[in-house]
Amino acid sequence: MSDSPAARLQQLFEGHRLTPTQRRIAHCMVRRAADAPFLSSVELAELAGVSQPSVTRFAVALGFDGYPALRRHLREVAPAGSTADDNSLNEYQQAVLAEMENLRQLSELLADPSLVERAGRTLAASPVLPVLGLRAASSQARGFAYFAAKVHSDVRLLDEGGTMLADRIDASVRAGATALLCFALPRHPREVAEALAYAGSAGLTVITVADSAFAPVAKDSDILIPAAVGTGLAFDTACGPMLLGRVLLEAMCDDLPDAQARLEEFDTRASARGLFVE
Template sequence: MSGRFGTGAGGADGATSPEARPGNAGAGPADGHPPAGPGGTAAAAARLQQLFEGHRLTPTQRRIAHCMVRRAADVPFLSSVELAELAGVSQPSVTRFAVALGFDGYPALRRHLREVPPAGGPPAGGALTPYQQAVEAEIENLRQVAGLLADAGPVERAGRLLAGSSPLPVLGLRAASAQARGFAYFAAKVHPDVRLLDEGGTMLADRIDAARRAGAGALLCFALPRHPREVTEALDHARSAGLTVVTVADSAFAPVARHSDLLLPAAVGTGLVFDTACAPMMLGRVLLEAMCDALPDAQARLEEFDARAADRGLFID
């Protein structure tokens, strides 16, 4: 699994829980600390990601880390008991987590987070509207993706895996189905056999098996909150069948992380009633570019499509 980190949150299918949205009761940090602006929250999340990177965490510790990233602005002001309650773990688990990160205990971790405040805050000229805050948060999510792409290795490796798999199954259920469909639509213009898997049910495993029998070597999955149980089951089935699973997810702590061979994280926006997924979409397009780079005949296929489209008069521009 990749060592990169992202953020995520979820309520109803694709929806942000009310307490996680700006301006709602229960969203503010403890100890009277004022809530950070969208840029400050995203910067705090990025700082936590850097803190966790390189540490081998247990499933329980990943759950704590995921909770901390989601509540990045609050964490420096939460007690170990409060953090344990938010993460749904025991208080001793929080202490062991802090020790695993190299601190003497949770108080030392909290001091560290308080002493190195994240950059960011409200811009000069007045407070932003909630809609502007949502857009600014998405811009920060895109900046995080740009930062991760400074190391192009994971995306280039993923591109080679996808280019070398024929057929190429692309999985995305519920909130992630739009991401999977968009990727599959464009990928089909350069890849000889792309198979979209955007419906669950008992046929899903059959379609994965069929792709494997036809020669597939890898499967691409888009996974966004809330994460359907079917997705993790499908990924386990794909790996047991011998497929390499590449996943674009909202967080390296997402439930799909331990079911993936290569995970590329891109945070979702949580400032509106329903999560926004600009960063996962952008990462998907970058992954398409990497796949095209690894396909020797990608340019020829694109030119062939353009010629056919012109003959059929498909487009008006």
């Protein structure tokens, strides 16, 4: 069992029926797992974009008398020597170290590969594979679709919103799609949640890579695999979701019997065309 701060928080929240506002607080705490034991209720409310009374109700929903009791609990289980910040490092170094921690947490999650393997089998079994990612997540979706197209016969990138998004999902279903892969990163566009709900109603199995198990898209996902984003810079960093996308590609390839042959065929054609500078 993982003993990282984020993993302990996830375990604390599991089994509780949380409201959307409370899930937002939980999501914020997981993203700031190292700082969580040291945040006041006012600071946490500010970070999560909720009211201070909401933080108090959140603590009570978890079974504590109030937020001070929750914070005492988090401090008691925090690793020895934990501190809110390391002021000896500049903001760029802290951002890099935070991403390293995100990747470490992802590694711990993958210690049990069953969920990723199930997702890989589901993706491989879909004759047509739509890959959805809007706004901040569009680059993750595009990267996955680029590589997936080398081993899968029909990959359809859905990286633009608008009224045609549902039409493109319908077209994928008509062509034989049984699953949809989504990359969902903050801030979560309303269109993504609506598209996943629509995909589910159309009979697709929805597999989502999200920044948290408490992301707004969780309720419309059949399989959700979390990979935290870095929040220390002006714009979020997404090393974890990108790497998780490559892991899913690997799992999908493992269930595509002709994946290796397709890759070798591509290499042969690329060499004949002089496609790459060696």
